[in-house]
Amino acid sequence: MLVLEYKVKGKQQQYRAIDEAIRTTQFIRNKAIRYWIDAPREAKINRIALNNYSTALRKEFKFVKELNSMACQAATERAWSAIDRFYGNCKSKKPGKKEFPRFQKDNRSVEYKTSGWSLHPTKRRITFTDDKGISEVRLLGKWDIHTYPVKSIKRVRLVRKADGYYCQFAVDIEVKPESRTADGELGLDVGLEFFYSDSNGHHEENPRFFRKAEKAIKHTQRQIYKKEKGKNQRRIARLRYAKKHLRVSRQRNEHALRIARNVCKLNSLVAYEALNVKGMVKNHCLAKSINDVAWTLFRRWLEYFAIKFGTTVVAVNPRMTSQKCSDCGAIVKKSLSTRTHKCACGCQLQRDVNAAINILNLGKQARDGQSRSNATGVATSTLLGASLVEQVATANVESPGFTNK
Numbered sequence: 255m256l257v258l259e260y261k262v263k264g265k266q267q268q269y270r271a272i273d274e275a276i277r278t279t280q281f282i283r284n285k286a287i288r289y290w291i292d293a294p295r296e297a298k299i300n301r302i303a304l305n306n307y308s309t310a311l312r313k314e315f316k317f318v319k320e321l322n323s324m325a326c327q328a329a330t331e332r333a334w335s336a337i338d339r340f341y342g343n344c345k346s347k348k349p350g351k352k353e354f355p356r357f358q359k360d361n362r363s364v365e366y367k368t369s370g371w372s373l374h375p376t377k378r379r380i381t382f383t384d385d386k387g388i389s390e391v392r393l394l395g396k397w398d399i400h401t402y403p404v405k406s407i408k409r410v411r412l413v414r415k416a417d418g419y420y421c422q423f424a425v426d427i428e429v430k431p432e433s434r435t436a437d438g439e440l441g442l443d444v445g446l447e448f449f450y451s452d453s454n455g456h457h458e459e460n461p462r463f464f465r466k467a468e469k470a471i472k473h474t475q476r477q478i479y480k481k482e483k484g485k486n487q488r489r490i491a492r493l494r495y496a497k498k499h500l501r502v503s504r505q506r507n508e509h510a511l512r513i514a515r516n517v518c519k520l521n522s523l524v525a526y527e528a529l530n531v532k533g534m535v536k537n538h539c540l541a542k543s544i545n546d547v548a549w550t551l552f553r554r555w556l557e558y559f560a561i562k563f564g565t566t567v568v569a570v571n572p573r574m575t576s577q578k579c580s581d582c583g584a585i586v587k588k589s590l591s592t593r594t595h596k597c598a599c600g601c602q603l604q605r606d607v608n609a610a611i612n613i614l615n616l617g618k619q620a621r622d623g624q625s626r627s628n629a630t631g632v633a634t635s636t637l638l639g640a641s642l643v644e645q646v647a648t649a650n651v652e653s654p655g656f657t658n659k
């Protein structure tokens with residue numbers, strides 16, 4: 255799925271109509287969760303039962319009926335995906351919280367499927383044809399949605415963000431291939447000092463805005479809590495924070511996209527560490543957490559450009575990659591503060607470069623070996639999450655179907 259995003263331009267009253275549709279979506283989703291909770295155990299509520307429930311809600315509430323029927327179904331599907339995730343967590347005996355479906359208070363989007371909207375045949379306009387009263391709005395953005403057949407548009411989503419309303423189209427198309435300009439092979443090591451170090455000895459600097467922006471965000475965040483609850487000033491502080499946050503996530507995304515594109519364009523094989531990002535996010539070290547966010551984005555774009563350029567992207571187990579000598583294979587113990595790898599065999603490298611070479615070697619093994627499960631494309635669908643959409647201002651890929659927000 256390719257997601258094209260446009261800024262929506264309309265009248266105040268149309269924005270209010272979008273808000274109303276978003277509220278209705280949340281209402282339906284929460285009602286469906288309640289329905290599931292209250293149902294007797296033998297009722298076995300599933301996706302279809304929830305879909306039927308959305309029909310019942312349409313009969314009961316006028317404002318639900320005003321929303322396109324497939325959009326209502328999309329709302330109960332959100333409930334279902336929360337329930338399904340919970341069931342999945344219980345089944346797999348996931349340690350810790352099982353994420354029991356919660357009632358949502360902060361929904362920011364409404365999702366249409368293949369009906370309830372129509373594109374203006376020539377200009378960049380879209381009309382919402384249900385009874386929510388959004389009607390025709392203008393679409394601002396670089397992309398031309400008309401280059402894709404209307405049939406390939408599987409979802410249309412209206413999203414409220416800090417700086418206005420956006421319309422996202424999920425387009426079911428193949429990613430257009432481009433040719434590579436070189437056939438290099440590259441191993442990437444994530445560090446604290448640099449964004450990454452590669453097996454050719456190059457260190458990609460962390461862009462300055464990472465740290466600076468993070469500080470600014472923390473500052474605006476603190477400002478919120480200094481203002482009295484319920485006061486207008488607090489609302490303004492909150493808005494300021496949201497805007498800053500949005501700007502930074504876009505910068506971050508642009509950065510990740512640019513670097514991932516370059517890497518895939520120049521290499522036929524790219525190997526990187528498969529990091530347990532979920533476990534790492536809890537890290538309290540600021541620099542580390544910034545890098546984690548940036549790296550998650552970067553890896554997603556790697557997978558995307560891997561398809562575009564026909565590059566094989568392999569995630570390898572990073573175990574021992576920093577201790578092992580990339581030349582002779584001996585284990586050379588070093589603490590985090592040891593910046594140079596010095597081996598008895600005479601090999602001397604910057605520690606991250608040594609690790610990157612090890613990662614590349616593991617990547618080659620994985621590529622040449624029988625297990626090709628991580629090769630191009632295969633890992634894509636699992637790696638691309640919906641959170642990316644929130645970060646992206648232009649275009650991106652994501653797993654089929656949107657998730658809750």
Ligand SMILES: [Zn+2]
Nearest residue numbers: 579582597599
């Ligand atoms: Zn050695």
